[in-house]
Amino acid sequence: MSNQCRPLANFNPSIWGDRFTSTPRDHQQWEAYSNESDVLKSEVRNMLVSAASSKMTEELMLINTIERLGVAYHFQDFIEERLGKVYGNFESDQHQHDLFTTSTYFRIFRQHGYNITSDVFSRFKIEGKFDEAISKDQMGMLSLYEAAQLRTPGEAILDEALAFATSHLSAMAKIDLESGSLSRQIMHALEQPLHKGLSRIEAKHFISFYEEDPSRNELLLKFAKLDFNLVQMLYKQELSQVNRWWADLGFDSKLPQFRSRVVEGYFWAVSILYEPCYAVGRIMFTKVLCALSIADDLYDAYGTMDELDLYTKAIERFDLQSIEGLQGHSKVCYITCLNVLREFDDEIIKKGRYYDVSYLKEVFKANLICYHIEAKWRDINYVPPFEEYFPNALTSSGIWILGVASILGMAHVDTVQACEWALTKPKAILVAEANARILNDIVGFEEEHSRPHVATSIDCYRKEYGVSKEEAVAKLEEMIDNTWKDMNEACLRPAPLPMHFITVFLNFMRVCFVTYKAGDGYTHPEQQLKDEIKFMLLDPVLI
Ligand SMILES: CC(C)=CCC/C(C)=C/CC/C(C)=C/COP(=O)(O)OP(=O)(O)O
Numbered sequence: 001m002s003n004q005c006r007p008l009a010n011f012n013p014s015i016w017g018d019r020f021t022s023t024p025r026d027h028q029q030w031e032a033y034s035n036e037s038d039v040l041k042s043e044v045r046n047m048l049v050s051a052a053s054s055k056m057t058e059e060l061m062l063i064n065t066i067e068r069l070g071v072a073y074h075f076q077d078f079i080e081e082r083l084g085k086v087y088g089n090f091e092s093d094q095h096q097h098d099l100f101t102t103s104t105y106f107r108i109f110r111q112h113g114y115n116i117t118s119d120v121f122s123r124f125k126i127e128g129k130f131d132e133a134i135s136k137d138q139m140g141m142l143s144l145y146e147a148a149q150l151r152t153p154g155e156a157i158l159d160e161a162l163a164f165a166t167s168h169l170s171a172m173a174k175i176d177l178e179s180g181s182l183s184r185q186i187m188h189a190l191e192q193p194l195h196k197g198l199s200r201i202e203a204k205h206f207i208s209f210y211e212e213d214p215s216r217n218e219l220l221l222k223f224a225k226l227d228f229n230l231v232q233m234l235y236k237q238e239l240s241q242v243n244r245w246w247a248d249l250g251f252d253s254k255l256p257q258f259r260s261r262v263v264e265g266y267f268w269a270v271s272i273l274y275e276p277c278y279a280v281g282r283i284m285f286t287k288v289l290c291a292l293s294i295a296d297d298l299y300d301a302y303g304t305m306d307e308l309d310l311y312t313k314a315i316e317r318f319d320l321q322s323i324e325g326l327q328g329h330s331k332v333c334y335i336t337c338l339n340v341l342r343e344f345d346d347e348i349i350k351k352g353r354y355y356d357v358s359y360l361k362e363v364f365k366a367n368l369i370c371y372h373i374e375a376k377w378r379d380i381n382y383v384p385p386f387e388e389y390f391p392n393a394l395t396s397s398g399i400w401i402l403g404v405a406s407i408l409g410m411a412h413v414d415t416v417q418a419c420e421w422a423l424t425k426p427k428a429i430l431v432a433e434a435n436a437r438i439l440n441d442i443v444g445f446e447e448e449h450s451r452p453h454v455a456t457s458i459d460c461y462r463k464e465y466g467v468s469k470e471e472a473v474a475k476l477e478e479m480i481d482n483t484w485k486d487m488n489e490a491c492l493r494p495a496p497l498p499m500h501f502i503t504v505f506l507n508f509m510r511v512c513f514v515t516y517k518a519g520d521g522y523t524h525p526e527q528q529l530k531d532e533i534k535f536m537l538l539d540p541v542l543i
Pocket residue numbers: 268289292293296300396397398399436437440444520522523
């Protein structure tokens with residue numbers, strides 16, 4: 001391609017119109033929900049406190065329900081402390097429990113980083129295989145399926161458990177014509193395992209299942225519903241704030257060829273940092289994602305090679321003077337990047353912290369240098385071997401920069417330690433990058449081949465190993481499975497830093513699963529992602 005040629009893509013405009021632009025808060029409803037929720041919250045706390053002196057099964061089942069209803073973040077320290085205390089007892093008690101209880105305990109402890117042994121499932125096996133008799137226990141099978149999602153490398157018993165539970169649940173889903181809550185739960189889980197789902201979305205689904213559970217606790221249910229709606233009101237406010245920011249920048253008219261995906265970006269922000277306390281973090285995360293997205297489009301789908309060479313030089317310096325050398329769209333993109341970083345810095349200063357945004361600058365540069373390398377490969381039609389392509393494609397996945405933006409946005413006291421950790425690209429980050437990159441390359445394959453675009457993992461894998469497209473995809477899908485196992489391992493104690501930072505990268509894998517499960521949801525939200533976005537951000541729970 002000549003240095004003057006534009007590799008134009010044809011992106012659809014945003015599908016949201018002004019749906020999220022002005023969402024005035026209904027103050028009366030907010031007040032009423034908040035007051036009732038405060039009262040219920042203290043009652044739920046009392047329930048947790050009294051469960052601490054009851055049987056361990058009762059206590060863990062209550063913790064499980066509270067977590068699945070999406071309200072555990074209110075009682076996080078208490079729950080952590082209790083799990084730490086009861087963990088030791090489970091190992092000695094395990095032989096008394098049925099499949100449902102064993103699997104639920106296993107999942108809860110693993111979710112909290114306890115390396116509970118998968119040998120707890122051995123007693124459900126006969127002559128080396130899972131006992132067919134347990135397949136009649138629908139709740140047990142569902143619980144086993146969800147537990148096995150937390151498998152780590154080398155846990156053959158969990159690979160087997162997952163295959164066993166998946167095949168029996170799929171068979172149940174086919175023959176069970178009843179539309180009861182359990183059947184719905186099974187169908188949902190087959191499509192969307194809990195561990196790979198987004199906490200807000202899965203909480204809302206669980207609220208609807210729990211509502212039909214005859215043993216439900218009405219108080220807990222009401223608290224969860226009120227809390228979901230209150231948090232959603234907060235999200236709507238934040239989203240209208242970032243939408244206004246985007247509209248004020250005038251991008252839809254200044255850069256009409258670029259993707260306008262603020263709502264999708266904010267959906268990612270909630271997926272990574274959902275707790276209400278991270279409002280500023282979510283807003284800044286969305287702005288960083290938008291700045292990255294327009295940079296991606298500049299390199300991939302708009303800029304000529306001459307423009308990209310200049311742009312990359314400017315990014316390497318990241319200073320005001322470099323604006324002068326840029327023209328047109330490059331200039332708009334560059335100014336946006338500088339402004340977003342400056343605004344992020346201002347937010348950090350407002351919080352009185354002593355660090356700055358330089359960590360983010362460093363990874364932003366690294367990311368854009370990788371975009372530049374990809375553009376150069378595309379320009380000369382170079383398909384690198386997989387081993388050359390992949391390290392560059394890991395960084396260009398954007399997970400590193402968005403991860404550092406999340407860490408800065410959380411604004412914890414140990415942010416500097418977390419940023420230093422992130423800059424070394426530890427395993428949790430590499431694994432999340434690999435997951436995102438491979439998924440994105442698989443779902444984007446057809447579209448990216450319809451225009452000049454850098455080669456994808458599939459092309460590079462085929463080139464290096466001389467295999468068919470189908471064989472390459474099968475291998476890459478196996479690599480995706482392995483990233484889940486590796487991430488599960490990275491989330492086990494002892495962790496190199498507080499777990500909430502590592503969870504950020506697990507959450508990236510979850511949002512990639514949801515965004516890419518039916519195609520490229522970021523580029524084409526109209527196909528399926530829009531329903532998930534509406535479910536999470538637009539439609540409240542009926543009270
Ligand atoms: C790549 C990836 C896993 C992105 C997820 C993170 C994310 C939503 C980043 C914001 C913008 C972006 C680079 C989207 C992917 O575009 P694209 O589909 O055109 O990706 P590509 O240009 O890197 O192929």
